[in-house]
Amino acid sequence: MKALIPTGDPAEPVVFADVPEPTPRPDEALVRVEAFSVNRGETFKLEKPVPSERPGKDVAGLVVQPAADGSGPAGIARVVGHPMAGGWAEYVAVPTDALAVLPDSVCPLTGAALPLAGLTALRLLRAAGPVLGRRVLLTGASGGVGHYVTELAAAAGAEVTAVTRNPERGTRLAELGAAEIVHDVADARGPYDIVLESTGGRALPLALARLARRGTLIWFGQAARTPATLDFFDFFSGPESAVIRHFHYLDADTRLDQDLAALVRLTAEGRLHPEIGRVAGWVDTATTLTDLRERRIRGKAVLTLS
Template structure:
């Protein structure tokens, strides 16, 4: 079969190659991929790829081989999945607890934009707790995670300030329910009960200063790729007794499949709207990755497999 493999170079970061078709384990199904999405974090992994690794964690397609242990969807079912790797390919093996079936009203193109960004946003919302009436600041809100989180949290009653460097992207966040959009963390009108920080570098201490006493800062990314320096005594000038919590979306008490089913149900009901900024054929993956690395895409980028 054909699959995208890492070149070990910055550009093009991937190229089409012929590889062996995967042999599913007993608890895995084989999916014929119809669409996949790419994430900015994957561009970092492609800079120093492992020899045995192939990229791809967000896919949607058709089950062509059911799981031998009897779990999961039957042959012919349309699904969205979050495999450990290897999804940028014609076929991928996916654990049955990392899949959700798709109803007729949700296309594979839309569904492919859900897994990583949607799972992260949904699980961030759980970490934030009961958000009705609470003030939340989210940085780096222009990407897929920010779009999903704003819509989910606004629907749950949160008052959200989103940080977006782009006026165009900021207008979309307002449409999704953000109370206000600012173009720099320093411009946010604090204090906030919860701060969700994804950029790191000099932005994190600025975001921390916007936190109310005994509030919580959830550190879920470091898109700037710059280290963070914090001063213990800065806590006494505002966020006294605050909590800083590390977040990794994979650390959860429910399976990917359960949360994907929730996301699919919300999309089907018109309560969640994936933001697909780019749709292209999968032969254009390298070019799309370049745009993603340069922050040239709003929301998610989806590639279709012929």
């Protein structure tokens, strides 16, 4: 079968290769991939690829071989899946606890845009706790995760301030429910009960200084690729005390299939709107990865195999 494999070359991060079709484990279904999405974090990993590891975590397609242990979809089914690797291919084996069935009302393009970014947003907001009536500052808001967080948090009753450098993207975030758009963390008017920080570098201490007393900052990314420097005494220029929490989306009490199903349901009900900034054939994956890395794509990028 055809699959995309990493090259280690930033100018052309992936190329096509012929690889063996995967042999599913008993708790895995074999999925024929119709569409997959790519994530900015994956572009960073491709700079120093792990030998023999094939990329691809977000897929939508058709189950062509159900799991041998009887778990997951019992027959041919349209699904969205979140394998840990290998999804940029014609076929991928996906653990059934990382699969959710797609209803007819949700197309493969939309389904493929859901997994990593949607799971991160959903679980991030759970980690933040109740947001009804609370002021939330979100950095890096124009990426795939940011759009989901904005819409979900606003729907839950939060007053969201979204940070994006691009005015056009800010307009879309306002449409999704952001109460305020700022183009630099320094322009955000605190104090905020919750800060969701995904940028790192200079943004993290600036965001920290805008926390309310006993507020919580959840650090879930470093898109700037610049380490953050924190000074203990900087706390006194902002909150008297605060909680700084590290977050990774896979550290959760709920199963992937449960949360994928929740994201699919919200989308099918028109309560969640995946922001897809580019759709292209998978022959254009290398170019799309480069554009995503350089922030030339708003929201999600989805590649199709047809």
